[in-house]
Structure formats: C-alpha cells, structure tokens
Amino acid sequence: GENVEQHPSTLSVQEGDSAVIKCTYSDSASNYFPWYKQELGKRPQLIIDIRSNVGEKKDQRIAVTLNKTAKHFSLHITETQPEDSAVYFCAARNSGGYQKVTFGTGTKLQVIP
Amino acid sequence: DAGVIQSPRHEVTEMGQEVTLRCKPISGHDYLFWYRQTMMRGLELLIYFNNNVPIDDSGMPEDRFSAKMPNASFSTLKIQPSEPRDSAVYFCASGTSGALRNEQFFGPGTRLTVL
Numbered sequence: 001g002e003n004v005e006q007h008p009s010t011l012s013v014q015e016g017d018s019a020v021i022k023c024t025y026s027d028s029a030s031n032y033f034p035w036y037k038q039e040l041g042k043r044p045q046l047i048i049d050i051r052s053n054v055g056e057k058k059d060q061r062i063a064v065t066l067n068k069t070a071k072h073f074s075l076h077i078t079e080t081q082p083e084d085s086a087v088y089f090c091a092a093r094n095s096g097g098y099q100k101v102t103f104g105t106g107t108k109l110q111v112i113p
Numbered sequence: 114d115a116g117v118i119q120s121p122r123h124e125v126t127e128m129g130q131e132v133t134l135r136c137k138p139i140s141g142h143d144y145l146f147w148y149r150q151t152m153m154r155g156l157e158l159l160i161y162f163n164n165n166v167p168i169d170d171s172g173m174p175e176d177r178f179s180a181k182m183p184n185a186s187f188s189t190l191k192i193q194p195s196e197p198r199d200s201a202v203y204f205c206a207s208g209t210s211g212a213l214r215n216e217q218f219f220g221p222g223t224r225l226t227v228l
Contacts, residue, residue, distance in 0.1 A: 032215055043204065043219035044156070089156060099144045099208050099215060100169060105155040 002027040004092050006104030013080050014112050021107045023090035024072040032093040033066060033073050034101065039086045047088075048075070080111045117220035119205050125226045131193040134223045137186055138207030146217060147180055147190050148204040156204075162188065163210075195227045 003026040013019050025033075034049035050057045050064045050073065057064050061080075066073040077084055087108050091101040118137040126132055138145045146161040160170040165182045173180070177196070182188040192199055202224050206217040 034215070034217075043221055045219070046214075046216045049214065049216075093215065099146075099163075099210065099217070100158065100161060101215075101217070102158070103156045 002030060002092055002094060002102040004090060004102050004104040006090050006107055008107060009105065010108045010110070012110045012112060015080060015082060017080055019077045019080055019084070019109055019111075021075045021088055021090065021109070022072060023074070023092075023104050024070075025092040025102075026071070027092070027094055028068075028071065030092040030094050032101075033064070034091050034093075035064060035075050036089045036091065036103075037086045038089065038106075044089060077109075080109075082111050082113050085109055085111045117205055117207050117218050119203075119220035119223050121223060122221060123224045123226075125228065126195055127228050128196055129194045130227075131191065132195045132199075132225060132227075134190040134192075134203050134205075134225070136188045136190070136205030136220060138188070138205070139218055140186065142207035142209045142218070143185075144208040144210065144217075145182060145188050146206040146208070147188070148206065148219075150202045150204060150222070151200075159190070192225075195225075197227045200225055200227050 006023045031052040036044040037047045038044040050066050061078050063076045087106045089106050090104040093101040120135045143164050147159040149157045159172045160180045162182045180190045202222045204219050204222045206219045208217045
C-alpha cells in the first residue's frame, strides 16, 4: 500500500517568514495530493490539493509543488501569520474510483509573532 | 448543511465497557470514513464505506472494533470491550465521488477516554 512520509515534524518560523513542509510517497500510481490543516482542538480541513498532471498550484499565500519523478511534494506558505499556526497533514491518493487517502504524520507549525 | 455530525463529542468510560460512536455524513455524500487520531500514530484510517458498503477495513485494529452503515445517513463505530489504549480522538469524514475536488469533510470528532 501507499506510504507517506512527512518532514519536519515541528517547525517554528518568525511571522512574515516562509514555511516549507515536505512529503514523499511510495506508490507511483498515486495521482492526487491534498493538504489538510488542523487547528488546535479542531477538525482537519482541506486547504489545497494538486493532481499528478500539474506541477505547481497556488492559492494566495500557499502553494504546492509536485515532483512525480522523485515522488515528493511540498507545501509552501509565504508571509506567515500567527493564524497559520496549526498541524498540517499531507496525503496521497491512489488512482481509481476509491477515495481512500493515506495521510502523513503531520507537521506542527508555530508562527512566532 | 450542518456538515458531518458526530456524537457524543466526549466519552469517558471504563475498561471493558462497550463504546458506540455515531456519525451522520453530509447529505448526498457517498463515501464515509472513520479515522483515529493519536499523538503517537497520527491520523489513521480505520474503515471506509461507499454507498453504505464497507470497502476497506484493513485499518481496524482488532476484532474488538466494528463499524456499520445501515443507511446513507448514519454510521456507527463500536468498540467492545474497550481498553485504555483505545483512548483517542475518533473522526468521521464524508465525501462524494461526484465532486471536482476529492475533499473529505471531517466531523468535529469524538474524544474517547478509556480509564
């Protein structure tokens, strides 16, 4: 089955700096890569996703990149703000009709004001 | 839409007792997922359903865990007997194959504590 590794497990940045979270996946058939944000005590929520036919996607201050050859993808947050503090999960989904995704272990991001 | 609804939000029970967690997915969603979240193991998929049929239960840790989806608007996750190591936050999520975006919508979770 799919295996997703995520690094780093914790990340502290100064407000206004950029943050980068990296993930690798094992199954070359995976074709969809969502990122979820979980604030303290809350539920995970999808913030951005990318499909395997796209190399990069941006949404305001967040962007994701995908390298299919190397089987890794990354989340980039620019101009970080205190409200970006949360746990971020990457995930990978195999092709086919099933919706099952495999989540990474999470990155706890702390933005220091 | 109220989103995914889970009950109870908190459950404290003693070892050996039966625990039943409940979930109401978003109306019209054909996929339902049960996850367990702990500090040690992160977010683990336990089981998921498509059109009320269990598709993959390989994440269910032991025979003590069982899940059902008797209709499109209700699912249960049962632990019998419960053990302290079952303490975790259990999330239910739903999604639809008909959407452009393969988003899973999570419920608020049930925080289970087994003493």
